[in-house]
Amino acid sequence: MTQQPKTTVFEYMSGLARELGAINLGQGFPEMEEPPELIAAAQRALAQRSNQYPPMRGLPDLRAAIRGYYARTQGLDLADESVVVTSGGTEALAASLFALVRPGDEVVLVQPLYDAYLPLVEWAGGTARFVSLTPPDWTFPLDALAAAIGPRTRGIVLNTPNNPVGTMLDRATLEAIGALCETHDLWVLCDEVWEGMVFDGTPHVSPLAIPALAGRSVKVGSAGKIFSMTGWKVGWAVAAPELAAQIAARHQFLTFTTATPLQWAVAEAFALPAAWHRDHRARYAKAKARLVAGLEAAGFAVLPASGTWFVTIDLAASGLPADDLAVSERLVREAGVASIPVSAFYAEAPERGYLRLCFTKPDAVLDEAIARLARFR
Ligand code: GLN
Numbered sequence: 329m330t331q332q333p334k335t336t337v338f339e340y341m342s343g344l345a346r347e348l349g350a351i352n353l354g355q356g357f358p359e360m361e362e363p364p365e366l367i368a369a370a371q372r373a374l375a376q377r378s379n380q381y382p383p384m385r386g387l388p389d390l391r392a393a394i395r396g397y398y399a400r401t402q403g404l405d406l407a408d409e410s411v412v413v414t415s416g417g418t419e420a421l422a423a424s425l426f427a428l429v430r431p432g433d434e435v436v437l438v439q440p441l442y443d444a445y446l447p448l449v450e451w452a453g454g455t456a457r458f459v460s461l462t463p464p465d466w467t468f469p470l471d472a473l474a475a476a477i478g479p480r481t482r483g484i485v486l487n488t489p490n491n492p493v494g495t496m497l498d499r500a501t502l503e504a505i506g507a508l509c510e511t512h513d514l515w516v517l518c519d520e521v522w523e524g525m526v527f528d529g530t531p532h533v534s535p536l537a538i539p540a541l542a543g544r545s546v547k548v549g550s551a552g553k554i555f556s557m558t559g560w561k562v563g564w565a566v567a568a569p570e571l572a573a574q575i576a577a578r579h580q581f582l583t584f585t586t587a588t589p590l591q592w593a594v595a596e597a598f599a600l601p602a603a604w605h606r607d608h609r610a611r612y613a614k615a616k617a618r619l620v621a622g623l624e625a626a627g628f629a630v631l632p633a634s635g636t637w638f639v640t641i642d643l644a645a646s647g648l649p650a651d652d653l654a655v656s657e658r659l660v661r662e663a664g665v666a667s668i669p670v671s672a673f674y675a676e677a678p679e680r681g682y683l684r685l686c687f688t689k690p691d692a693v694l695d696e697a698i699a700r701l702a703r704f705r
Pocket of ligand 1: 336338356357491
């Protein structure tokens with residue numbers, strides 16, 4: 329029943345890019361200047377703080393910093409016992425699903441979906457039902473969600489902003505989901521790791537901000553995404569204290585704790601002013617605008633996206649075959665540009681007409697990628 333774990337599409341594409349010397353716009357990681365403030369904070373923490381086990385749920389300073397950040401940016405009023413620091417967002421997803429899912433439970437997953445959700449649900453003994461966002465606007469399928477809820481359904485996994493397509497859930501949609509969850513007594517696990525990387529001013533709304541959902545939801549966040557340090561693997565799960573205790577109980581047997589000096593560094597990073605985040609985002613917004621403008625000038629149809637480090641190309645609207653697997657293989661082998669086929673984010677009934685490109689790269693890399701893609705067309 330459980331899926332055979334296979335190499336992720338991100339590893340696969342990065343491997344091909346290395347082997348072929350292609351420009352890697354596949355796996356999402358920044359090759360921008362890394363924030364020097366954070367590197368200095370980590371160096372200080374290594375030399376002057378502790379290199380031994382921190383408290384299992386995370387350093388009190390970091391938990392307080394996370395609560396402060398969410399109070400400032402999302403108006404959330406969180407108890408200290410609601411935060412569990414984990415080794416990256418992926419571990420937060422794992423600890424949460426192991427806490428929430430019992431053997432035989434059904435969980436609704438929304439496609440396109442991040443690749444970790446399904447194996448984690450299955451490893452917890454659950455079964456997945458799928459609903460899909462509707463392209464090309466990727467609207468949320470509320471009717472399909474209601475129809476997918478059956479007697480064994482216990483929860484829903486959401487992702488906003490969405491990886492790979494960059495769209496976000498608005499308050500009205502979350503309220504409608506909240507009403508369904510109250511009627512059927514469901515939990516929500518919401519992957520919000522891209523919450524700090526929104527470029528068009530769309531407000532980020534967490535299920536924790538929706539009264540019907542606050543007590544039954546887990547929010548997953550990531551310092552790797554907020555501060556562009558993906559290799560640090562500092563993430564967290566936030567939930568009502570009783571639920572957070574359940575998650576912490578799983579976390580203690582997954583990784584137990586998360587690198588102490590990096591926790592200190594992230595705690596310090598959260599003290600950076602709002603202007604720092606604005607400037608940081610502005611650099612990324614510029615890179616995004618550069619890639620989008622270059623692709624559009626070359627005749628590619630780029631879909632609008634509010635957040636994440638990605639944009640997607642509509643292949644058919646770009647005059648290419650709507651076969652993302654074939655096009656991405658050809659792009660990496662013939663054009664020398666690695667991308668991610670959006671169909672890799674589906675477990676059933678995949679959309680084959682879209683390709684994801686990561687824009688968090690230096691101008692020269694983006695320009696060369698655009699030139700190669702333009703020649704390919
Ligand atoms: N989150 C990254 C992406 O979407 C990939 C992380 C990974 O490689 N597992 O590209």
